[in-house]
Amino acid sequence: MQHRRSTHHGAGGSTRGPGRALRWSAALLVAPVLVACAPDAEDPQDDQTPPGQEQPETQFDTLREAAPEGxxxxxxxxxxxxHLEQDYDDPFTTDEAYREVLAEQFSSLSAENQMKWEFIHPEQGEYDFGPADAIVDFAEENGQVVRGxxxxxxxxxxxxxxxxxFTPEELREILREHIETVVGRYAxxxxxxxxxxxxxDDxxxxxxxxxxxxxxxxxxxxxxxxxxxxxxxxEAELFLNDYSVEGINAKSDVYYGLAQDMLDDGVPLHGFGVQGHLSTQYGxxxxxxxxxxxxxxxxxxxxxxxxxxxxxMPEDGQPDQGAFEQQAAYYRMSLEACLAVEGCDSFTLWGFVDRYSWVPVFFPEEGAATVMEDDYSPRPAFTALLQALEAAR
Incomplete structure (x- = not known):
């Protein structure tokens, strides 16, 4: 595949979150990662390291440092x-270690729920901007951009x-006022x-x-x-966004046609977002x-x-090394696919640590979906992403 190459640091550069910065041990960062494709999967690369061989060591400690410029x-x-139904306080607000890793590792933030209607517009005519404001302020303090x-x-x-x-006219006005208020606040x-x-739909x-x-x-x-x-x-880039549109399929075809129609009509559509909620039980x-x-x-x-x-998840709740290697391959191939396409400049994890992941709540038989253990030690998937970013510089 063709990589972007740059001698510059990744977008946003390196920064330190509030308080003590969390660093990664060299032993963890050079853990071996197999990147062979899963069964039934098409491998979009032709430069994979043969199974069983270790990947090269990495030069960088953090994902944002390793990323190509831009x-x-x-x-x-x-x-x-x-999170409101879980037995812990609000993660972003109260978990200092979580905030430090969030600042250290990433150059972009997305509000998981804090900008959705039920949180930011809980009553008609009333807005609660506090949680969203906190994310935007945090991002600016740490040299990060924000996806709304x-x-x-x-x-x-x-x-x-x-x-x-509501009448159709009233609904239209409610939506217009919401968009103008929320987008305008963060312009x-x-x-x-x-x-x-x-x-x-599906x-x-x-x-x-x-x-x-x-x-x-x-x-x-x-x-x-x-x-x-x-x-x-x-100035904001405006996206369509959905799940199960990773490949060329009936659902992504609908978006492809819709995007063409919108562009033909002069609609300010700027991007298409692929969510990427994947599972190792599928190709x-x-x-x-x-x-x-x-x-x-x-x-x-x-x-x-x-x-x-x-x-x-197995009965003992601990996936074996093969499962983590397959997971790492999925993460890495997704990142490399994005890096190979001009204009794909944003790659967002939907959480990076299991204890705050949405996955076990909605998929009770699945889990371990993130790139870090609960003590913030990196899994093979983290190392795979770090290596892919470094290779693209």
Whole structure:
């Protein structure tokens, strides 16, 4: 594959989070990683190290240091959502060690839940910007960019909205006011916005029933949302975003056609986001690079926006080394696919430590989906990402 090469540090450079910086031992960082593709997967690289051989040692301690110039490696900032039901305090606000790793390792942050409707707009006419403000402020203090998530979605909407008795005209005004208020508040401080999230269902159909906006206002409201967001912050890059669109399939085909139509209509659509919620029990989407490339050929930026790789958990709760090596291969191939496509400059982990991961809550038989153990020691997947970034410099 062709890599970007640069003699500069990655986007944002190296920084220290508040307090003591957490560093990684050389022994952990050079742990052997197998990058052979999983069964039934197409391997998009032809330069894989043969199975059983160790990868070369790494020069850098952190993902953000290893990244090529202009390439952002991100993480979701944990909080809200399922975290409210767990037996711990808000991670982003209270866990200092977590915050230190978040600052040290990553050059981009996404609000996991804190910018979704039910958290930022809990009552009609009332906003709670505190948690979102904290993430944006933290990012600026640590030389990081922010991905805003999300403005139009069928899920995690407040009760007042979903159960309200609104006319179509009122709903349209509610959405317009929300977008102008939220995007406008952070104008100039958000690099990318997931404007429309998961508007296509698993049957590759537009969500005309689940999504209140599309159901009541038609698919045209998606284009209006992009226009309003662009007016509120002309500098932000505006994305469509979804899961299960890693490869060229029926669902990603719908987005490809929708993107063409929006661009033909002059809609300020700037990018297509592939979430990347993968599982080692399924084959790897070996055509990820080709799929990203076809959107890039439309003139769009692309991004991996929410990647994690689940493992089916054994009875003792501890996956074997082979499972972690397969996981590492999935992470690495996804990153290399993005690096190979011009304009794919953002690669975001949907969390980096298991204890704050959404995966066990929603997939009870799967877990260990992140790149670090709960003590923040790196798994093979972390090392694989570090090596792939370094190779692309």
């Amino acid at each position: 390439f952002y490696v991100g993480s979701a900032a944990a909080g809200g959502g399922h 998530h999300t403005l139009l979605w069928h899920s995690q909407n407040p009760e007042w909205l979903e159960e309200g008795d 100039g401080r958000i690099q990318q916005w997931d404007v429309a999230n998961e508007i296509v 049957d590759a159909e537009i969500r005309t029933e689940e999504n209140i906006w599309i159901r009541e206002l038609g698919i045209e409201i998606v284009s209006d949302a992009f226009r309003w967001a662009h007016e509120a912050d002309p 790897y989407p070996g055509d990820l690079q080709q799929n990203l490339q076809r959107f890039a050929d439309l003139g769009l930026k692309t991004a991996i926006t929410e990647i994690d790789v689940r493992i089916v």
